[in-house]
Amino acid sequence: MSFRYDFENNGFVLVKHAFDQDDLLKLEKVLRAFHRAWLEDNVEFYQQGAINSAYLTEPSYLSDEQRLVLFQFIGSPKMAGHIKALFADPLMFVGTQLFFDPFQPEQKNYWHRDIQYGKSLDQQKKALSGPKALHFRIALRDERGIELVPGSHQRWDTEDELVVRCEQEGRTNSEDLKSGVSVPLQRGDMLVFDAKMIHRGLYGGDRFAFDILLADPDPSLKEIIHKNGLP
Secondary structure, X not given: OOHHHHHHHHOEEEEOOXXXXXXXXXXXXXXXXXXXXXXXXXXXXXXXXXXXXXXXXXXXXXXXXXXXXXXXXXXXXXXXXHHHHHOOOOOEEEEEEEEEOOOOOOOOOOOEOHHHOOOOHHHHHHHOOOOOEEEEEEXXXXXXXXXXXXXXXOOOOOHHHHHHHOOOOOOOOOOOOOOOEEEEEOOOXXXXXXXXXXEEEOOOOOOEEEEEEEEOOOHHHHOOOOHHHOO
């Protein structure tokens, strides 16, 4: 069974040892510099529950030389090789994110679809058939990883999934789902998953993961791209 087949059916695929130490050391140095600067500028936000930062390739916290390191990684032959192995069509660069543990160790994680924010349930259903929006997550630490609901990128929630994700009928979005599958990550692993699927991050283990967001070159998605985060 190929990676592409697995992805199309499950909505995610894990590429073990996608990147080696030589690939990661220079990248991690820049990511750590960004994270330190971001934390200094977002102390209150972090203490109030932030679990990720975004727009790393913008000039807000990094020099042009540091930004170039990120772009060289994103556009590297090795990254391109992984993308071409999984997807027949070209993908558009949307942005980047950095995922870390919350300030409060007891903070609960939450089931969600990336398409749910600012949309009604009917709009979310329609968005399932929209353009692909994908996370390419590269782990910089051995960590607990992420929990996903296989196949949910192509279907609507079951009754149990919906009441948990949307916190209906007294349920909470941090409850366990029987349909969830945990995918732990090791340093250098790459997890590719569809942002439309039901998923949640698993905190702990000092997680430090770099996400590259790629999508179908659809005009509707181009509107959300920050132009100063492009090369």
